[in-house]
Structure formats: C-alpha cells, structure tokens
Amino acid sequence: MTYENLAGRTAVVTGAASxxxxxxxxxxxxxxxxxxxLARRTSRLAEVAEKIQANGGKALTVTTDITSSSSVDAAVTxxxxxxxxxxxxxxNAGVTIPQAITSAPFSDWQQMIDVNVTGVLRVLRAFTPDLTASGHADLVSISSIGAHEFFPDYAVYGATKAAVTYLSKSLRAELGPPGVRVTNIEPGLVESELRAGITGEAGEMLDNWISQAGILAxxxxxxxxxxxTSRPAHINSREWLYAF
Incomplete structure (x- = not known):
C-alpha cells in the first residue's frame, strides 16, 4: 500500500541491504x-536501490558500519x-546470535551489544539534530518480542532488545516536545536472513514455533x-507488538 504524508520526506533506514x-x-x-x-554490503544495497528506482522511487546507497563513529558521520554527510x-x-539494523549462556563466546555477546544497542545509539545521536529541527519528524526503532518474552539461548539478544524498547519509551519524553514522534515496533518471527542463519537446536526451536504460530513477511x-510514520502529527502510535 501507499500512504499520504510521506511524499517529499527524507528517510534513513539502517540494515537496509536485505x-x-x-x-x-x-x-x-x-x-x-x-x-x-544504510548497511555494510555495498552490492546488496545497490540491488535494493535498483528495485526501488525501477518502481519510480528515490533511493541513495550509503555503505555504513554502524559500529563505527566515523562511518556513521560520513553517512550523515x-x-x-x-x-x-x-x-x-x-x-532497524540488528544481529541475532542465539547460544547458551554457559558456552557462548563473549565476542558474540559483544557483537550483539555493539550493533543492537551501541549502533542504535550512534545513529540516534548522529541524526537527532535533523529530527529535532524538523518541526515534525519520526524516529522508529525495530525492537523484538524478545524484549518481553524469554527463550532458551536468547538471553543476551533479548537484553539488547529490551534496551531498545526502554530507550524508545524514555525518548518520547525527551524528543516529543521538539516534535519527534517515537515509535517502537516489536515483531515476532519475521522472514529474514537472521532467521536463515540460525541452525542447530535453536533453528529447530524456531521451526517448531513457525509450524505452530506462523511467520511474518x-x-x-x-x-x-x-x-x-504517515499518520498526522497529532497521532502517536507509541508501540506495536506485531506478531503473526
């Protein structure tokens, strides 16, 4: 579907390669x-942009690593x-690495924190001056149902998404007065490359879940x-728990 009130607005989407x-x-x-x-994979970004442009849209590819301040600063420019x-x-950018708390490499935890939390903060800090100067702007965070529910092997991932959910809630008080509408979306299982990369017992658990509950496109x-984001400025959809 297409929606009014988005025409002419400039949007930034992280993790946009797939x-x-x-x-x-x-x-x-x-x-x-x-x-x-914005994403790390230049060739995949080009493919997404080509599809958008083929349908009459306007897209800019900006190869960006949100774990790097200099990369995000260059993206702003x-x-x-x-x-x-x-x-x-x-x-939107995020990473999921489900592993048992007793055996997971600390480097995997650090990667999830760097992308899912610190990366989100880095992008937020970089573009907040634009948002607060716009009069009416939107900040959308893609969190997860894992911010509330608990599953084996997802403790650290869920903790990073709980941080995103809390951040969104708190930012409404700070960014709302300058006219920034903050929306937090917490989807359940969604078809994506993150799902394809989960194998072993964790993958089996997801397959069983999908067979019973389905999966979002x-x-x-x-x-x-x-x-x-297309709703009138006075309509604030603060949070969506979006599951099949």
Whole structure:
C-alpha cells in the first residue's frame, strides 16, 4: 500500500541491504519518501536501490558500519549532500546470535551489544539534530518480542532488545516536545536472513514455533512502518507488538 504524508520526506533506514530493512525502505519509497539506505554490503544495497528506482522511487546507497563513529558521520554527510535534512529515521539494523549462556563466546555477546544497542545509539545521536529541527519528524526503532518474552539461548539478544524498547519509551519524553514522534515496533518471527542463519537446536526451536504460530513477511513490517510514520502529527502510535 501507499500512504499520504510521506511524499517529499527524507528517510534513513539502517540494515537496509536485505530483509526487514529492505522492505521498510521499499515501502517508504513507494509512498514518495526519499530513502537513504544504510548497511555494510555495498552490492546488496545497490540491488535494493535498483528495485526501488525501477518502481519510480528515490533511493541513495550509503555503505555504513554502524559500529563505527566515523562511518556513521560520513553517512550523515552523504545523506545531507544528496537529500538534505532527515525527517525520518528507522533504526532497524540488528544481529541475532542465539547460544547458551554457559558456552557462548563473549565476542558474540559483544557483537550483539555493539550493533543492537551501541549502533542504535550512534545513529540516534548522529541524526537527532535533523529530527529535532524538523518541526515534525519520526524516529522508529525495530525492537523484538524478545524484549518481553524469554527463550532458551536468547538471553543476551533479548537484553539488547529490551534496551531498545526502554530507550524508545524514555525518548518520547525527551524528543516529543521538539516534535519527534517515537515509535517502537516489536515483531515476532519475521522472514529474514537472521532467521536463515540460525541452525542447530535453536533453528529447530524456531521451526517448531513457525509450524505452530506462523511467520511474518518482511513486507508486512515495511507496510507497518510506512503506515505509522504517515499518520498526522497529532497521532502517536507509541508501540506495536506485531506478531503473526
């Protein structure tokens, strides 16, 4: 679907090279937003941008590592030069590494924290001046049902997503007065590369869950983000728990 009120807005989507991020970017572009695609994989970003442009949308690819401050700073400069001030940011990039708490390498925990928490904060800090200067802007965080529910081997991942959920809740008080609408989305299982990379017992658990509860398409998340960010400024959809 396409939505009014997005035409002409400049959006930034992290983790836009595939899955949920690519679907969000496509949905925003279909409604007329100029979309900056941020991710590490340059070739995959180009593929997403080509699809958006083939459908009449406007997309900019910006190879970005959100665990690097200099990379994010360079992305801000590139977006400003191409599209101007940003009025919509979707913090979507994330990583899932399910492992038992007793045997997981600390490096895996650090990677999830670096991307899912510190990376989110880095992008937030970089684009907040744009958002607060816009009069009406949107900040969307893609958290997870794991912020509330608990599953074997997902303790650290769930903790990182709980941090994202709390951050969104707190930012409403801080960023709401300058006109930034903060929305937190907590999906259940979604078709993405993250799911494909989970194997072994953790993969079997997910397969059993999917067989009973189903799985969301990435496009459904993309449509939801376009919907909530296209609402009039006085309509604040603060939080969505989005499961099949």
């Amino acid at each position: 899955g949920i991020g690519a679907a969000i970017a496509a949905s925003l572009a279909a409604s007329g937003a100029r979309v900056a695609l 590139a977006v400003h030069e191409a599209f101007g001030r940003v009025g919509l940011v979707v913090n 990435a496009e459904e998340l993309g449509d939801l983000v376009a919907y909530v």
